[in-house]
Amino acid sequence: MAPYDDWNKADEDEEDELQDASTFEGQRDVVLFCIDASESMHAVRDDPNGDGAKTSHLYTALETAMQVQKRKVVVGPNDSVGILLFNTSRKNESEVRGSTEYKNGTYVFQSMSQVNAPKIQELMRLLHEFREDTDFFNKEFPPMEEGKVPMGDVFTSCNWALRDGAPKTGIKRIFLITNEDNPHPGPKAARLVTSAKTTLIDLTQTGVTIEPFFISTPEKPFDPTKFWSSVLPPSFAEDDDEVDESLLPASISISRIEDLLAQMRFREQPKRAQFSVPFELAQGLVIGVKGYGLITEQKKGSYKYFTDLGDRMEVVEPKTLYVDEDEQNEVDKSKILYGMTLGATSTSNDAEDDSAGFGSRVVPTRNKVFFTAEEVQSFRTLGLEPGIKLLGFKDLSELAFEDNTRHSTFIYPDETTFSGSRRTFTALMKTLIKKGKIGIVRVLMRRNSSPLFCALLPQAEKTEESGWTEPGGFHLIPLPFADDLRAAPIEEACRASNDVREAAKAWISKLQIKNGSYPPDGNPNPALAFHYAQLEASAFREEYDPESFDDLTEPKYDMIHKRAGAILKEWKAAVLDDQSASTVIVHAGSKRKADVSIDEGEIRSKHKGGQLSKLKVDELKEFLKAKSQPVSGKKADLIDRVSDWLVAHP
């Protein structure tokens, strides 16, 4: 149950966002990169993207690790990261590592610790060295001369590395990067498989999951069935499901080395459910589902207050108190009651009441005029328990585009609360897709939230070209309440003639992405990226050059003009020719001011003659308003603005 004061968050939507943000802050993600440094990983080859530059699998893996750290450091500053290399003859000096000696052939390059600037800079330096001298890694992390480290030993080292450095709480994951599909050929294979398997189980028992990234190249194809499928626990990503041994691990991803970063992006954030609730299809027919925020606005995160302790800067925690201002004493949260002010204290109150001060209320003793926190919560929830309740089904076409107020939530069955959830859920999903229907459901996501009505939009599983698989499930799309709907304020306007419309169609078709859709991947949030870039520079104590920033969301002007420039010109001419353009629709203006005429021609001629100051402030404002310009400031500002506009729009 959330603390009592949570209910009164200024707005409910923000409550959602806040809770999401707090998972970033509180839930620590712990990632150990476990990178194969065998000879084949070292093999230098041409960088496909670079001009003559060289690269290697190991380089790409380390670069990916650096990129992930860079992301983590801003998105989850409390996360911890470490890097472990295996199949290298380099060793940790034992005194550095304290009591632990890692297994032969494994080397902890960066021990587990909270992400920080020096760590990232160290990696960047390392990568830079390689660019200068491709033999650098061979010297730095020489591959083992003979054979391979038993995977069991690798997992044991991982276990120690995590144990030594990782915070106790957190989601611990190992990102395993290797191109070796059969590390233990030969006679001892069976035993080594067993030992790898048992050490891995040991590892997973302590709450660690493994996310393998297997690299496959035409020269060295990767066959997971040779070794890995028998070692890796089934469906480790599905930590929550009852695991069926017979199923192939779903999260084995095999990629080309170039896709490593992209693949890692998919798994960068550990999967977190926002809620786990029963889904009641009918009385007595209840399944378990978990909700995930697949679309959530990523925000910059607000600044924190730091205090200077001399040797370091430390974050201070803000704490909110509730005080009775007149008495200057803090009030215990459990004593807080809820109600509303009754406006200004009435004048007729007697002397005693006046002494109580503004906003206070005086009532006969033992009378109850305020609500307790529990009561307030029951008003919020209407006494409902968290859960999803099916109300019925409607045609897909009933879900209007304009019926939207906030982001959707994805739900997926949860077999651990109700067995049989998955088959029921899947059957419902398939049936709705087949019939072209949506569900209408009532949703109470959390104990402290209010009921919402949502459309239950089925999502078929779909594999995209990028290799990403859109998961099957349902999207919960919150529907607006009657209270949220606003009427259209404009009911009538001029319309285009056929000619103009045809002219517009011409350029629209030129600017159309064939069979495309809105591409989120091509549009990283520029404001966030700009913020992060500056944050990074500040942490590295570097100057930041804002000119170097590239906003990818800006329209591709060159492409637009190249494809449609000429036709756009034609369309503009057609608009000017249109007859109806001159008709003026009379508006029932609510302004009681005298009508201000804003004839553009007249203003232009005044502008030419330097006579703008003859115009009235109202007229200037009206003109500016019509041009969607600001109307603030003194008359001189307005004149400047008008002439600026006229110069800019000859």
Add this chain to the structure above:
Amino acid sequence: MPAERAGYTVTMFLVDVSPSMGKTRVVDLPDGPKGEKRTREMTNLEWALQFVLLKIQEMIYNGRKTDQCGVILFGTEDTENCINEEGGGYDHVTDFIPIAQPNSGTLAKLQALKPSTVVGDPIDAIIVGIETQDRYLGNKKTWTRKLVMVTDGENPIEVEDWELTTKKMNALDVRTTIVGVDFDDEEFGFQEEDKSHIKRENEQFLSTFVSSLTNGILGTCAFALQECVRPEPKLTKSALMAYVLRLGDVATRPEEAVEVLVKTSKCTAVARPPSMKKFAKRVKVGEAEVDDMDIDFDDSNEVDGEDKKDIYAMLKMRTEYYLDRVDGEGGDGENENDNPEGEGEQQDGEGGEKKTTEAVERVDKEQLIKGFKYGSSYAPCPDGQFPKLTTEKGIDICGFFPDKNLRRDWAMSEVQYIWADPSSGQQQVAFSSIVQAMLERNVVAFARWVTRDGMDPKMGVLVPRSFEKVDCLLWVQMPFADDVRRYTFQSLENLVSKKGEKIEKHAYLPTEEQMSAMDAFVDSMDLMHAGDKDEEGNRMPWFDPRFSFNPAVHRIKQALFHAAVVTDLKTNPLPLPHPEIVKYLEPPRRVLKRAHDATENCKSAFKVQQVPKRVARARKDGHVHAQDDEDEELLLDQFAKRPTTQSVRAPSPTLVESHIKGNGKGKERVDGDVMDVDSTTEPESDGEGAVTQGKKAKKGANALPTPTHSQRSSPDPAESGGASAGSTGREPGRIIGRAHPLEDFEKNIRQGDIVSKAVEDLAWVVKDIVMRPFASRRHEEMVRCMKKLRETCLHEDEIDAWNFFLRDLKASCLAESGISNHEFWEAIQAKGNEMSLISAGEASSLGGQSKISESEAAKFLQT
């Protein structure tokens, strides 16, 4: 309907305080906390006044200076009104509260009203009312005039010349509402029995009176009270904001680029519940603090006189900053006190607070520097914000794509209308041509929107819409790359076996029979013709967002208003919510009835079963309960036949010691309990358990049934009701616990010298678990345990122990009477020889000995 101008209204309330209003009635109250029926006796005056109070409260709530009211009483002993002062007459009518913006005093005065001893005439009051109102409004011609009268109609009315009055009222356009106590209302379905003759006449008259008004209604009080809380969307007129819709490079290639002047306005905007203020009772110095807010009202306690008053002060929020020096590792600061009795959050909150204040020090805000965290590094940023991106206000079209590819689930914001500039025909033509062309080509646009110069841009789609006489675009925000979370989920439909083959039949996959049951269920729960009938008698779809009121918003508003108008919530609790608020909370009854058979079919086809809840995991505070054996013993009692073949050894202190302290290699191995605590960090936090400021909010014992699975791949302990959170479920003397036997076992094996004991105990635990209820959930885990056990036995020369165990297990699993577990044995059989008795051949390959022959081992498993 043109939107009515809010405010600029004077409402006259005319309240009948004649003696007849003192008649008492019994009013039903909502059921008490234990479902008992509750009623309350009150006078008709009190009852009818609620209507007036609610109306006035709404004005107070809206807080408009131009929303004013005055109150006139009729039936008062004295006479005090403007007409009487000048020309006499109009007796027993009193101008009680002069016209002004109402406040809490207005409510208090009305609440204190008592019936008088003389009767008053409603028509007199109306005339005084409109006259007072007219004089007040003198030169404010545009104000709206309203008049509300409450009366029981039991007293004589002077009906002469009433037409003159209505004529005057129509001339002034007074909107009149007459609320009658127990007036008959056919539509509402109320008819008063034993109605007095005079009341019947008066009702008749008032009805005629109202019908001759251009703007008047008459209603019975019960209905009026209900309608007071009828949810009504607050009509908000969206402001039009000016923008430029751009296409192409306006700055350098203007002749080819497009600029259309547009206005935007909100299409959806989330309405929030009214905010509640926080109050606390002031405790006078020296006065013992008594818990007065007990809902149960104990009269015997009341020794104080009636004059005694309580003062409730409104609270202000204040933020203070604390430095936690102790909190080195962050997560370890979670030293909130444990609360085994589960006495609720209050205690927790207090306890936690005290702790924090002790461990931390307060810092002055002036000494603080703003900055961001960059991992464990710190990035100073004195302004609290880095310079922002330079952006230009406007909407830039980036491209078009087919509307069928629009992802509905990506829409992430409120919706905005975009209109052509209403003042320019040319802009309208240009805009409309774009909208219509988009419609004809079935495309939507995606665009970048900047709300103000320098503001962060947003990406979104523009969807064309054509109304009867105007075209517009709708904008909704779409996610940036950063906003899309790509979580991977196991495929629901495509299950692949380890061999890479598609699995066709599985408990996760619905069968044909299940699919057809679902098909029928979906059809039977269809809402497309389940709503009200339209004019032609056809049923319309059930559920329409236009009539779905936000239950929370309206319920909170109702509660606030109610608390403001009543003097004591104990005797006058909050009435039930208006039916309109709750109408969509449950499926329509007709549909449920229709779906009954299909639902039953589904239930038996899918056989969904609740998995028994497990006890909440250990708290993060490291406080582990002393082994909570209560439930465990209960379970054991049921299965008294627990194997006793193995003598329980005396607890071995050394073993336990090494277990708990994990000495030797520093913190190499933490005690099993703590390990468990660690892994409680769920990778998937339910939002509620979200974490604030690094301190884990704890789930109440009865919180959501959130499965507390960790990433551990093994299923969690099945002893659902059993061992309390964090316990390893170890029996005294055993070094292997029930909770994580494999883990315990491996730990012990690694330590080396206690193999025999570990083998013996794991064998005991496996059998113990297998013979318990709900064991099936752990079968797989047990098989793993046995594999490990067998492997260890084989290598560590404990072959006889294995063979003894397996025989014992088989006997128990296949027991004819009592507890058995055939299913588990079948699972073992399925594993084949690798799970069977260890034969001589197998043993000798590793230098061990066994008396069992190959064929014996093979045969053993087959039966």
